[in-house]
Amino acid sequence: MLKKTIKTILYSLIITLSLYQTAFAEIVEVNFAYVGEVDHSALLGARQGLEESNLQGQFLNQKYNLDIVSAKDSQTHDFSAYIAVFTTVDADTFKNLATKLPDTPVFNLSLNDDVLRTACFNNALHIIPSDRMVADAIAQWQQKEPDSKASAQAWHPDFVKFAARDLNKRFTITHNTAMNDYSWAGWVAVKMTADSVARTQITEPAKMLNYLKTDLAFDGQKGDTMNFRETGQLRQSLLLVEDDKIVAEAPVRGIAKPPTLDSLGTLDCAK
Numbered sequence: 001m002l003k004k005t006i007k008t009i010l011y012s013l014i015i016t017l018s019l020y021q022t023a024f025a026e027i028v029e030v031n032f033a034y035v036g037e038v039d040h041s042a043l044l045g046a047r048q049g050l051e052e053s054n055l056q057g058q059f060l061n062q063k064y065n066l067d068i069v070s071a072k073d074s075q076t077h078d079f080s081a082y083i084a085v086f087t088t089v090d091a092d093t094f095k096n097l098a099t100k101l102p103d104t105p106v107f108n109l110s111l112n113d114d115v116l117r118t119a120c121f122n123n124a125l126h127i128i129p130s131d132r133m134v135a136d137a138i139a140q141w142q143q144k145e146p147d148s149k150a151s152a153q154a155w156h157p158d159f160v161k162f163a164a165r166d167l168n169k170r171f172t173i174t175h176n177t178a179m180n181d182y183s184w185a186g187w188v189a190v191k192m193t194a195d196s197v198a199r200t201q202i203t204e205p206a207k208m209l210n211y212l213k214t215d216l217a218f219d220g221q222k223g224d225t226m227n228f229r230e231t232g233q234l235r236q237s238l239l240l241v242e243d244d245k246i247v248a249e250a251p252v253r254g255i256a257k258p259p260t261l262d263s264l265g266t267l268d269c270a271k
Contacts, residue, residue, distance in 0.1 A: 029063045029065060037088055048190075079100075084106075084208065088109050091116060101123065106121075110128055110185070112128055128181060133152075137252075150241060151240070154181040156239050222236060229267060237249050
């Protein structure tokens with residue numbers, strides 16, 4: 001009984017000391033930049049991710065900040081203070097940013113054209129699905145349901161599995177609107193980076209870029225282990241939606257070849 005009491009006291013002292021050290025440890029500030037339209041739904045998602053990351057950061061002495069930069073000002077803006085840059089810009093502006101910031105993760109939250117993927121910019125990370133991914137998902141579903149007119153989406157406000165229900169609820173309460181593909185992409189970009197900071201203590205953009213491209217394993221509330229292809233595209237499942245109802249998920253079981261996330265979209269860089 002005495003040994004048990006001593007162990008309990010020691011454990012309590014260790015916890016108290018740990019909390020004391022945390023309380024007085026220096027706060028690490030991590031800065032993000034968002035480049036694009038201020039009324040874009042991707043920015044709402046990024047803000048949702050920022051809020052959730054800062055809640056977690058209170059216990060880890062980490063604080064996350066988000067600066068907003070217009071596409072016009074992005075050509076002259078100093079991005080040296082940011083661990084990552086999130087964008088909703090046109091293709092030319094995106095390519096210019098990726099070229100200007102070769103050692104910084106530059107996230108694409110809105111552009112779905114395949115050319116950006118096969119160009120394989122070393123620091124370009126595409127969260128939003130490509131045109132080819134969407135087309136492959138629909139083709140798989142139509143092999144099973146030929147008469148279906150379903151579309152393929154990254155997200156849907158009625159998705160409930162894998163804690164998606166909770167994410168949708170949090171987002172709707174905070175922003176008074178439903179989460180869509182773009183707001184999900186914004187949330188993912190912030191959360192995967194902030195979670196990586198919490199896990200690894202990396203605060204330098206070049207090291208973060210390497211980690212995201214080589215060691216990332218992120219769920220995104222879809223139930224899959226997401227990571228990035230050589231093209232910079234995020235591997236992910238897609239939701240098949242008809243009449244605004246989720247009818248299936250892709251890769252479509254029994255149809256997809258290979259039966260993995262790599263059945264959706266282009267895998268390789270242009271030669």
